[in-house]
Amino acid sequence: MRKIKGKSLMTAAEIDLALARMAAEIVEKLGPVEEFAVVGIRRRGVPLARRLCRRIEAAVKRPVPLGILDITLYRDDLTAIGNRPMLRETLIDFDIDGRSLVLVDDVLYTGRTVRSALDGLVDLGRPRRVQLAVLIDRGHRELPIQADYVGKTVQTEEGDTVEVRLEEEDGEERVVLLRRGA
Amino acid sequence: MASLSQKDLLSIEQLSVDDIRLVLDTAEALKEISSRAVKKVPALRGKTVINLFFEPSTRTRSSFELAEKRLSADILNFSASASSVTKGETLLDTARNLEAMSPDIIVIRHSSAGAPHLLGRECRSSVVNAGDGMHEHPTQALLDALTVRSLKGRLEGLKIAIIGDISHSRVARSDTLLFHKMGAEVWVCGPPTLVPADFHLLGARVTSLMEEAIEGADVVMMLRLQNERQKEAFIPSAREYFTLYGLSRERMRGARKNAIVMHPGPMNRGVEIESEVADADYSVILDQVANGVATRMAVLYLLSGKSGLKPARKPR
Amino acid sequence: MQLILRQGRVVDPSRKFDQVADVGIDEGRIAEIAPRIPGKGRREIDARNLAVLPGFLDMHVHLREPGREDAETIATGTAAAARGGFTAVACMPNTQPVNDSGAVTSFILQRAREVSKIAVYPIGAITRGSRGETLAEIGEMARAGIVALSDDGHPVSDGQVMRRALEYSRLFNLPVIDHCEDLALAAGGVMHEGYWSTMLGLRGINPAAEEVQVARDAILARQTGARVHIAHLSTRKALETVVRAKAEGVTNLTCEVTPHHLLLTDERVASYDTNAKMNPPLRGRDDVDALVEGISSGAVDVIATDHAPHTIGDKMLEFDRAPFGIVGLETAVSLVCDRFVRPGVIGLGRLAELFALNPARILNLEKGTLAPGAWADITVLDLERQVEVRAADFASRGRNTPFEGWTLRGGPAMTVVRGKVVWSV
Ligand SMILES: [Zn+2]
Numbered sequence: 001m002r003k004i005k006g007k008s009l010m011t012a013a014e015i016d017l018a019l020a021r022m023a024a025e026i027v028e029k030l031g032p033v034e035e036f037a038v039v040g041i042r043r044r045g046v047p048l049a050r051r052l053c054r055r056i057e058a059a060v061k062r063p064v065p066l067g068i069l070d071i072t073l074y075r076d077d078l079t080a081i082g083n084r085p086m087l088r089e090t091l092i093d094f095d096i097d098g099r100s101l102v103l104v105d106d107v108l109y110t111g112r113t114v115r116s117a118l119d120g121l122v123d124l125g126r127p128r129r130v131q132l133a134v135l136i137d138r139g140h141r142e143l144p145i146q147a148d149y150v151g152k153t154v155q156t157e158e159g160d161t162v163e164v165r166l167e168e169e170d171g172e173e174r175v176v177l178l179r180r181g182a
Numbered sequence: 183m184a185s186l187s188q189k190d191l192l193s194i195e196q197l198s199v200d201d202i203r204l205v206l207d208t209a210e211a212l213k214e215i216s217s218r219a220v221k222k223v224p225a226l227r228g229k230t231v232i233n234l235f236f237e238p239s240t241r242t243r244s245s246f247e248l249a250e251k252r253l254s255a256d257i258l259n260f261s262a263s264a265s266s267v268t269k270g271e272t273l274l275d276t277a278r279n280l281e282a283m284s285p286d287i288i289v290i291r292h293s294s295a296g297a298p299h300l301l302g303r304e305c306r307s308s309v310v311n312a313g314d315g316m317h318e319h320p321t322q323a324l325l326d327a328l329t330v331r332s333l334k335g336r337l338e339g340l341k342i343a344i345i346g347d348i349s350h351s352r353v354a355r356s357d358t359l360l361f362h363k364m365g366a367e368v369w370v371c372g373p374p375t376l377v378p379a380d381f382h383l384l385g386a387r388v389t390s391l392m393e394e395a396i397e398g399a400d401v402v403m404m405l406r407l408q409n410e411r412q413k414e415a416f417i418p419s420a421r422e423y424f425t426l427y428g429l430s431r432e433r434m435r436g437a438r439k440n441a442i443v444m445h446p447g448p449m450n451r452g453v454e455i456e457s458e459v460a461d462a463d464y465s466v467i468l469d470q471v472a473n474g475v476a477t478r479m480a481v482l483y484l485l486s487g488k489s490g491l492k493p494a495r496k497p498r
Numbered sequence: 499m500q501l502i503l504r505q506g507r508v509v510d511p512s513r514k515f516d517q518v519a520d521v522g523i524d525e526g527r528i529a530e531i532a533p534r535i536p537g538k539g540r541r542e543i544d545a546r547n548l549a550v551l552p553g554f555l556d557m558h559v560h561l562r563e564p565g566r567e568d569a570e571t572i573a574t575g576t577a578a579a580a581r582g583g584f585t586a587v588a589c590m591p592n593t594q595p596v597n598d599s600g601a602v603t604s605f606i607l608q609r610a611r612e613v614s615k616i617a618v619y620p621i622g623a624i625t626r627g628s629r630g631e632t633l634a635e636i637g638e639m640a641r642a643g644i645v646a647l648s649d650d651g652h653p654v655s656d657g658q659v660m661r662r663a664l665e666y667s668r669l670f671n672l673p674v675i676d677h678c679e680d681l682a683l684a685a686g687g688v689m690h691e692g693y694w695s696t697m698l699g700l701r702g703i704n705p706a707a708e709e710v711q712v713a714r715d716a717i718l719a720r721q722t723g724a725r726v727h728i729a730h731l732s733t734r735k736a737l738e739t740v741v742r743a744k745a746e747g748v749t750n751l752t753c754e755v756t757p758h759h760l761l762l763t764d765e766r767v768a769s770y771d772t773n774a775k776m777n778p779p780l781r782g783r784d785d786v787d788a789l790v791e792g793i794s795s796g797a798v799d800v801i802a803t804d805h806a807p808h809t810i811g812d813k814m815l816e817f818d819r820a821p822f823g824i825v826g827l828e829t830a831v832s833l834v835c836d837r838f839v840r841p842g843v844i845g846l847g848r849l850a851e852l853f854a855l856n857p858a859r860i861l862n863l864e865k866g867t868l869a870p871g872a873w874a875d876i877t878v879l880d881l882e883r884q885v886e887v888r889a890a891d892f893a894s895r896g897r898n899t900p901f902e903g904w905t906l907r908g909g910p911a912m913t914v915v916r917g918k919v920v921w922s923v
Contacts, residue, residue, distance in 0.1 A: 070211065073225035073253075073483075084185055084487050087480075089211040123220045195697070274814050294816030295699040296770030315818070317699030352699060378696040 012173035018151035023055035049104035067092035074116035111145035209480035226255035249478035323356035338365035346405030371395035506545025512867035526916035553585030553875025558802035565594025576614035578894035583910025586617035598623035598634035603642035648675035664724035678711035734788035754800035772820035807896025825896035835908030878912035
């Protein structure tokens with residue numbers, strides 16, 4: 001396990017709390033018979049989506065489909081980089097036509113990942129509505145994209161890194177801010 | 183980040199085990215695209231791929247073309263009959279002319295072994311070998327491996343029997359090298375006139391007895407027998423060939439229970455393979471075709487970041 | 499005295515001579531060899547730390563003129579030879595037209611007199627057009643000045659034609675140089691048949707293609723008594739056949755090997771470099787070992803280059819479509835010095851036999867010796883000289899060498915023809 005030093009932004013308990021609140025907000029806005037699904041963006045959007053999904057299912061007492069989206073092929077920087085990013089499968093085994101989707105990612109920054117994800121979704125069908133849920137909104141947008149559900153908004157410098165560490169991927173649970181040059 | 187170790191895909195020989203795994207994993211991830219309603223992703227948008235076919239090959243070429251289209255590449259098709267090759271222009275002239283159009287990837291099929299190497303040395307573009315003479319057909323071997331891995335869950339430890347005209351088959355070479363690298367037990371089988379004396383050095387067990395090759399095999403790969411072989415005194419007749427090396431239901435009984443039958447196509451029903459076998463449910467020949475597109479997409483995707491790198495000129 | 503080479507190590511196997519001495523030359527001939535020649539020559543050369551050997555003769559070169567002057571000319575080919583340490587070459591008849599008549603022979607000799615600083619000895623075709631069917635006008639060519647017969651580039655496939663050629667050649671005491679290749683067995687191959695041809699998917703040439711025909715020639719040599727010389731012998735089995743025949747008294751059978759067959763194996767083809775494509779093809783390690791053993795044991799009579807220049811355009815093709823052949827005149831002596839003389843595989847005496855004495859004897863030329871009275875054709879070697887192979891610097895028009903970039907120790911320092919320095923470093 002890689003040890004990360006840096007300013008702590010969220011503890012495990014705070015992450016849990018934030019997800020609980022976000023799930024509640026999502027359920028609140030949900031119509032009673034709306035066709036609905038949660039889609040996680042690889043990689044760390046996926047465990048977050050899974051957790052949100054479970055909470056939403058518990059609240060609405062019916063199964064909520066979970067999809068996994070790999071946005072690699074839609075990245076706008078693909079031409080510029082020499083090495084190809086590792087490709088993983090997109091796993092969405094339900095029809096997204098006419099469905100309301102909540103797209104889930106860990107950090108919202110420039111907005112480019114979300115743009116790629118929207119392109120990817122459009123290739124898969126025509127959802128009725130797409131909302132965005134992120135654990136951290138760190139600002140510095142380069143595209144006109146907003147999150148509908150935010151775990152925590154933090155002030156950062158452009159060169160900073162926000163690391164979301166999740167049990168499923170990293171074996172620990174916290175969010176850290178790494179200052180440029182630190 | 184994931185990347186092949188070289189600018190070009192010229193042979194299985196040049197690929198490492200990691201390279202092969204990377205292509206197969208990537209192809210696996212790409213399979214899903216072919217099942218979508220919109221079978222297209224923008225990964226190669228703005229990239230130009232030239233399909234340079236000096237040998238007619240509908241299958242390989244349409245497979246590459248479909249792969250390129252699904253990745254949104256711009257495609258230029260160039261076939262020998264329509265080209266200036268017939269006017270005495272050399273491969274090198276052709277290559278330099280095409281290079282002037284600054285393609286990112288050139289896919290080449292040629293009757294001369296090593297033609298893709300010549301191209302790769304002289305061009306900045308990435309070169310993909312789509313079959314060169316009797317040398318190699320790397321994307322075919324990769325798609326064969328993808329097919330086997332999807333169905334068997336692994337490659338390691340499997341017994342793969344490759345049967346037929348080994349000498350003249352680029353598929354036999356590429357498949358042998360690949361499956362051997364990945365830890366499978368490769369057997370090649372054919373009449374002694376059609377198996378090179380040194381073929382065992384490529385990592386295969388060699389036998390002339392079909393029963394021995396098929397015994398306990400997980401995969402039976404049949405190769406096409408060209409009609410010319412009879413005239414060139416390699417075999418007495420197609421009839422005798424079928425009795426000795428044709429794949430019948432009877433012979434398939436020697437294989438393992440869940441064994442699969444493969445064929446790179448085009449098949450000669452009744453010469454190397456009985457029609458009933460070709461159409462049986464253990465025949466995965468159509469899976470091979472589907473996996474071909476995903477495999478070629480993977481190769482194109484993985485190479486698409488490499489063009490423009492310095493040509494890998496390596497004088498020995 | 500016209501020229502005196504002072505204090506070089508003089509090696510002349512024709513007289514079993516090997517010591518530091520002065521070589522005095524007058525009127526184009528060797529005048530005197532002595533530990534110390536008194537007086538002063540009109541020109542003096544300090545040959546200390548150099549080796550002074552009888553002039554090297556490459557008995558297997560393709561000068562391409564007439565017909566393919568874009569690939570090589572008599573002028574450029576002989577300049578390359580001089581630069582490579584050769585005082586004479588024998589040129590193969592596969593020009594366009596083929597040298598199968600007195601007229602072509604005379605043309606070559608005439609051109610050589612005009613443009614060449616070294617001696618040029620034409621070889622005439624065995625059969626008309628080297629087609630292997632009917633005998634060329636051998637007597638007419640002999641009168642015009644050929645020194646041997648060969649259809650090189652092609653074998654004489656028909657055994658009866660070969661037999662007649664051998665019988666007829668005795669009339670003029672001309673050696674017959676055979677390019678041994680059973681074309682049916684070679685089956686259109688482009689490289690040695692073995693692991694590498696299998697790996698590379700290139701059509702292999704079965705070594706039996708060469709061995710079968712060497713065996714036939716050995717039998718015909720014994721039967722006819724004619725002088726048979728095997729060109730560019732390349733396999734262990736072929737060499738064994740020659741050695742066995744010689745041991746059984748067939749002294750009219752001789753053979754040559756090329757530097758590339760002594761130094762490279764078929765692995766060199768691995769990158770599909772057409773500069774590794776020649777006929778006979780580069781063989782396996784065991785064959786190479788046998789040839790190297792052959793130059794030191796005496797089983798091999800001659801080292802010849804099979805200098806075969808091609809234009810870049812002709813050679814830069816797909817491997818199976820490119821022509822066979824590489825250049826050799828400007829690399830041969832350095833390669834042999836570096837790889838065999840310096841490590842002690844062969845001595846300077848043996849070197850002089852392989853490059854000078856034996857080829858001269860086979861071609862009936864009063865050369866290859868430093869005996870007083872002989873023409874002063876001399877190859878001076880510097881075994882310490884550093885040589886880097888750079889095709890761009892070649893005097894030859896051919897750039898098709900597989901040795902590009904090799905750094906070698908030892909090589910020619912000076913080429914003297916009839917007492918005249920025609921080239922020096
Ligand atoms: Zn020859």
